[in-house]
Amino acid sequence: MRTRMNREDRRAAILDTAIAVIGERGFRGFSIRDLAMRCAMTDAGLLHHFGSKTDLLLAVLDHRDAQDEHAIAALFPADAPPRTRAEVLRVLSALVARNAERPELVRLYAMLRVEALAADHPAHRYFVTRDRLARRRFAELFGALTDTPENLARQVLAAMDGLELQWLLEDRAFDLVATWNETADRLIA
Amino acid sequence: MRTRMNREDRRAAILDTAIAVIGERGFRGFSIRDLAMRCAMTDAGLLHHFGSKTDLLLAVLDHRDAQDEHAIAALFPADAPPRTRAEVLRVLSALVARNAERPELVRLYAMLRVEALAADHPAHRYFVTRDRLARRRFAELFGALTDTPENLARQVLAAMDGLELQWLLEDRAFDLVATWNETADRLIA
DNA sequence: GTCTATAGGTAGATAGAC
DNA sequence: GTCTATCTACCTATAGAC
Numbered sequence: 001m002r003t004r005m006n007r008e009d010r011r012a013a014i015l016d017t018a019i020a021v022i023g024e025r026g027f028r029g030f031s032i033r034d035l036a037m038r039c040a041m042t043d044a045g046l047l048h049h050f051g052s053k054t055d056l057l058l059a060v061l062d063h064r065d066a067q068d069e070h071a072i073a074a075l076f077p078a079d080a081p082p083r084t085r086a087e088v089l090r091v092l093s094a095l096v097a098r099n100a101e102r103p104e105l106v107r108l109y110a111m112l113r114v115e116a117l118a119a120d121h122p123a124h125r126y127f128v129t130r131d132r133l134a135r136r137r138f139a140e141l142f143g144a145l146t147d148t149p150e151n152l153a154r155q156v157l158a159a160m161d162g163l164e165l166q167w168l169l170e171d172r173a174f175d176l177v178a179t180w181n182e183t184a185d186r187l188i189a
Numbered sequence: 190m191r192t193r194m195n196r197e198d199r200r201a202a203i204l205d206t207a208i209a210v211i212g213e214r215g216f217r218g219f220s221i222r223d224l225a226m227r228c229a230m231t232d233a234g235l236l237h238h239f240g241s242k243t244d245l246l247l248a249v250l251d252h253r254d255a256q257d258e259h260a261i262a263a264l265f266p267a268d269a270p271p272r273t274r275a276e277v278l279r280v281l282s283a284l285v286a287r288n289a290e291r292p293e294l295v296r297l298y299a300m301l302r303v304e305a306l307a308a309d310h311p312a313h314r315y316f317v318t319r320d321r322l323a324r325r326r327f328a329e330l331f332g333a334l335t336d337t338p339e340n341l342a343r344q345v346l347a348a349m350d351g352l353e354l355q356w357l358l359e360d361r362a363f364d365l366v367a368t369w370n371e372t373a374d375r376l377i378a
Numbered sequence: 379g380t381c382t383a384t385a386g387g388t389a390g391a392t393a394g395a396c
Numbered sequence: 397g398t399c400t401a402t403c404t405a406c407c408t409a410t411a412g413a414c
Contacts, residue, residue, distance in 0.1 A: 107306065113358070115300075117296065158352040159347060159372070161355075162351020162352070163348075165303070169302070169306065
């Protein structure tokens with residue numbers, strides 16, 4: 001007796017499982033068949049919803065971006081007001097705290113970002129654009145704090161990503177947010 | 190007219206090419222056949238030297254460790270003398286400078302470290318052990334500078350790895366060593 | 379919307395000739 | 397030591413039944 005799902009719910013369920021599977025094995029390392037089994041379907045059934053493996057990957061990334069849009073926009077308002085150091089630290093801490101609640105997502109992006117270094121990877125363009133945007137947003141955030149905001153943005157992003165990966169490597173054995181707050185306090189003048 | 194190689198030279202040549210190929214596609218993403226072609230051999234010929242794909246990966250890691258042993262030992266002497274802040278910064282800078290000359294190696298380790306998050310990855314144990322050792326060495330290095338050296342070690346390692354990955358993502362468009370020196374100066378009290 | 383069946387390709391690994 | 401040939405297994409994707 002299987003529960004019937006409508007198109008939207010089924011797609012959403014597949015995408016959620018795909019986040020975990022791709023995060024574990026990478027885009028190249030996972031198979032449609034394996035993902036389909038975890039969704040209690042056949043591979044053909046799954047491909048009915050997403051035409052190809054590549055389309056599935058891009059759908060995962062789009063899906064996540066749509067979900068995160070509001071939260072990100074709230075932290076980085078378009079009118080970009082000048083910020084005090086305390087405000088900046090609070091924004092960064094909130095970002096990390098958000099990620100600390102979504103380890104599968106942190107893992108997905110860590111995996112794909114490295115895999116997508118290869119120019120022929122289907123997510124290569126996506127990550128080039130995404131990282132450029134992240135650097136720009138961070139540089140704007142730091143505009144009032146230093147005369148080389150691009151440089152600081154690079155270092156802060158690197159430290160943040162590095163610490164999140166370390167947190168996964170150590171099986172989340174330390175307090176990510178507390179440790180990040182310490183790093184940020186040292187890194188930002 | 191092909192150049193004949195003896196066993197040692199052939200193995201070394203394969204391992205060098207494997208560093209590049211695995212760094213580009215990951216362990217799961219590359220094929221023995223592709224690697225063999227880049228070495229101007231067949232897959233069967235290559236497997237004569239390394240019994241299996243997994244054995245090849247472990248041979249790559251062993252090979253690198255043997256090559257790096259001396260350089261690392263010189264930077265982290267076993268008698269572990271107390272260090273001044275300036276000495277510590279110099280050691281870290283030397284480590285990063287060394288990596289800046291070996292981008293294929295940085296990429297290999299970045300790729301494998303993420304891939305090997307999965308417990309069934311053939312290099313999983315290797316990286317668990319390796320990261321623990323790195324944290325211990327760094328903590329020893331920071332012993333005289335702070336009363337929470339393990340905590341600082343984690344943050345410095347994370348920032349270093351994160352910046353090296355950023356450097357690859359941006360196609361080495363910034364000066365890795367200079368940027369790292371700036372980060373380290375801020376991070377280490 | 380999900381299935382079975384299958385096409386068509388590529389993978390890792392082995393056997394045996396040279 | 398390297399080759400050709402081959403085995404077995406798995407992959408993505410499609411066609412068509414229900």
